[in-house]
Structures are given as structure tokens and as C-alpha cells.
Amino acid sequence: MKNDFQQVVTQYAASLYRLAYSYCGNHPDTEDVLQEVYLKYLRCEIDFPAEAQRRSWLMTVTANECRDLLRSAWHRKRRFIEELPETAAPEADDQTQIHDAIASLPVAYRGVVYLYYFEDYDSAEIAQALGISASAVRSRLERARKQLKDLLGGS
Amino acid sequence: MKNEKEQIRQYYESITVPDSTIEKLRALEAAETPAADRKRRSGVYFRFALAAAMFAVVCAVGIGFLKDGYLPSGNLVPITETVQTATEETLYEPSSSVSAETGLHTGTEPTQPIQPTQPSDPPEPTQPAESAPQTSGQQLPTRPAETGPSSPAVGPTEPTEPIVSAEPTEPTEPAEPVPNMPMDPITLTEPLTVPQPFPIDYSYYSEYGRSFIRITRLTTAEDGGEAAPLETVTKDVTDEIIDDLYEGVIEAFAYRWHVELKLFPEGEHQLCITALNPKRE
Numbered sequence: 421m422k423n424d425f426q427q428v429v430t431q432y433a434a435s436l437y438r439l440a441y442s443y444c445g446n447h448p449d450t451e452d453v454l455q456e457v458y459l460k461y462l463r464c465e466i467d468f469p470a471e472a473q474r475r476s477w478l479m480t481v482t483a484n485e486c487r488d489l490l491r492s493a494w495h496r497k498r499r500f501i502e503e504l505p506e507t508a509a510p511e512a513d514d515q516t517q518i519h520d521a522i523a524s525l526p527v528a529y530r531g532v533v534y535l536y537y538f539e540d541y542d543s544a545e546i547a548q549a550l551g552i553s554a555s556a557v558r559s560r561l562e563r564a565r566k567q568l569k570d571l572l573g574g575s
Numbered sequence: 576m577k578n579e580k581e582q583i584r585q586y587y588e589s590i591t592v593p594d595s596t597i598e599k600l601r602a603l604e605a606a607e608t609p610a611a612d613r614k615r616r617s618g619v620y621f622r623f624a625l626a627a628a629m630f631a632v633v634c635a636v637g638i639g640f641l642k643d644g645y646l647p648s649g650n651l652v653p654i655t656e657t658v659q660t661a662t663e664e665t666l667y668e669p670s671s672s673v674s675a676e677t678g679l680h681t682g683t684e685p686t687q688p689i690q691p692t693q694p695s696d697p698p699e700p701t702q703p704a705e706s707a708p709q710t711s712g713q714q715l716p717t718r719p720a721e722t723g724p725s726s727p728a729v730g731p732t733e734p735t736e737p738i739v740s741a742e743p744t745e746p747t748e749p750a751e752p753v754p755n756m757p758m759d760p761i762t763l764t765e766p767l768t769v770p771q772p773f774p775i776d777y778s779y780y781s782e783y784g785r786s787f788i789r790i791t792r793l794t795t796a797e798d799g800g801e802a803a804p805l806e807t808v809t810k811d812v813t814d815e816i817i818d819d820l821y822e823g824v825i826e827a828f829a830y831r832w833h834v835e836l837k838l839f840p841e842g843e844h845q846l847c848i849t850a851l852n853p854k855r856e
Contacts, residue, residue: 425603426601433600437590442587447593447596454596462603518582538588
């Protein structure tokens, strides 16, 4: 049991929430992912010697949880009511365009984009957090950047 | 691209964590207490213990059935209930289908040995069903291991009086089981036809003069009335010729006769066969 749980929630909830949201694209799934992440943190027996390791562990677990959720059959078969054509928002502002552009990225690119553009991680840190190689991070980042440029270039 | 990067950054900054989510996350600590963890683990242990208990019960029931001699096929026919010790005066119940004086069947049910004097000996014989040919299949009787050299034989040629007055001269050993022959239940649909003469050589058995074999032909409802014995023949035999008796008994079964084979080597043992499958040879 972690004694510093409240502090960890306060410190990392926003970052983890944004990372999960970049994967999931909606708040309910993001909230579920964060609950699972913090439950795993409560139950884990790891004693993190440094804050960076704790942060990296949380980021990795969050990315894995998001990938598991997106791979689940339940997630693939259900649609939110907001996604239905009859209930979709008619107007789209810049934020919505960016949201749609990021949401249109492959799942493997979303975490890379978030960690690079918002968390200012370098490729090595992203590779460690997502469990992939640094070259894979760079290639995914390059492809995501190109796709976003195509999608947001006209705005 | 710098503008795009700034847009993306602003987009992520716009994503804020709802307060309700923060409260839920903070409440996780209270929910995930050591007690809750123990409760979760105890639930696992409970399910494991429940499964183990159910497995043990199933095994116990199965072993109990096997030890009690019940067939697992659902017939629930005792296997070892063909040998019984009985005293002279308790061989037959007054309400039994066999008269105590004459040894004849008086009812529709076959003879029922009762009141064993040695509970530790082999179990009681099976109580057959209503009609001998219609009862469920049973096993052949087990063969006694050894018997006393002398036992008063009563009426080797007397057909109607059971040999119940034989006194034991020395104790006998428990019966040695012989291979069982499973019998299937049958249902008589036509009147019995009894060949003449009887298919067992009585004179052959009578020379041993200790125990007896009694072969009774039964009638059924198809014969024009309630099932009742038509004729009974009692002969003295000894267990030395049990193997020969088996052949004779089985031969009698082939003619759909109700057969009782009673051995009184010491006046205490009774080997009873009732309602075997007459079709089996």
C-alpha cells in the first residue's frame, strides 16, 4: 500500500489523463483507464527510488492500459452516442479539428505525439515509457507529424 | 510546423481533468484498503475451498457407493448381498413369501432372508421385487470358502420342508467371493413353460446330504392368477459342489425359474439367489 497515493494523484493525474485521452479520445474511457492505473499503483510492490522512475512507470502503465482498452472487443463494438451522425456537433472549431486530427492518427502514434509535443520528452524517454525502440519513436513521430501537417495545413 | 506544434500543445492544455475524476481517484485509496485486499483474497480462498469440498463430497459418494456394493450404472443392485448368516428360527419372516413350515411361497414376493446373527458377516440378501422374473438383475451368489465336515441334513428328499433345524457343529470361515455375473432385469410377457423333468439332477446333489437346493417354479399373472409357487423341490448339497450347482442354477434360470440356493454348512449360513435373469446362461 502506498502512503503517498494522494500526492501521486495530485501530481500526475493531469499528465496521465491527457496521455490516456490522447489514446482514447473520450472522457469515460480515459477515466476508466486512470482508475485502473492508480489501482495498479496501489497494489504494486515497487519501491520507486526516484521520482523519474515513478513517472515513467505511470506513463508506461497508462499507455499499456489504453492499448488494452482499444484492443478489447467491447471497445471495438461499441460507439458513443456523440459519434452517431444525427447527434454530431454541426460546427467545428480549431480545437475540434485538432482533436479530430489526433484522433485520426493510428493508436501507435498518439502517445508518441503527446509525449513529444506536450511533455517534451525526447525519443529515448518516449521509447522507455512506451516500451519501444528510439528509432521506432522517431519514425512514428515523423509519420504522425506528416499526417498532422496534411490534416491541419489548411487551417 | 511551429504553429502546428503550438496548436497541438494548446489542445493538450485544454484537456483538463474533471474534479469528479480527481475525487474518484482519491477515493481509490480508501477502497483499496488492506481489509479489502484481504477480503478479495479470502474470496479466492473461499472459492477454492468450496471447489475442493464439492470434489471431496463427490469422491466420498462415489467411494461409498462402490464400498457398499452398489453398481454405478444406476441399478443400485447390491452385489455382495447374497450370503447371509441366519439362525434356524429366523430364516424366514412370518410375513415372508415362504412359509416357515412348508417352505413354499405364499405371496407374490420371493423369499426374503432376515435377521442376520453376525452383523460383521456379509450383508443381508437383497429383497427382490414383486415378481421373480420381473425383478432387476442380480449377481450370482458367492461361494463359501470352507464348511464343516458334518451338519445334520434335514429331509434330503423332502420337497416342502426347509432345512432350518441344522445345528452348527463348528464355525465356518467367511464366504470367499466368486466372480460376479451381472444380470439384467427382464420382464415376462408370456406364461412360463416349465420343461419336464427338472433340468437339475437332484440325485446327484442328494448324495452330499448337508445343505440343500430348492428350486421353485413360480407362476405369474399371465398364468392365470397371482404369482405363487407351483412346486418346490429341496435337495441337500454341500459347498464342495457349488461350482456344479452354479451350472445347474444357471440352467434353471434359463427356464425362468425362481431359484433359491441355501447352504447351511453350520446351520448359520444361507446363500440365496433370487430373481436372476433367466435368459443368461
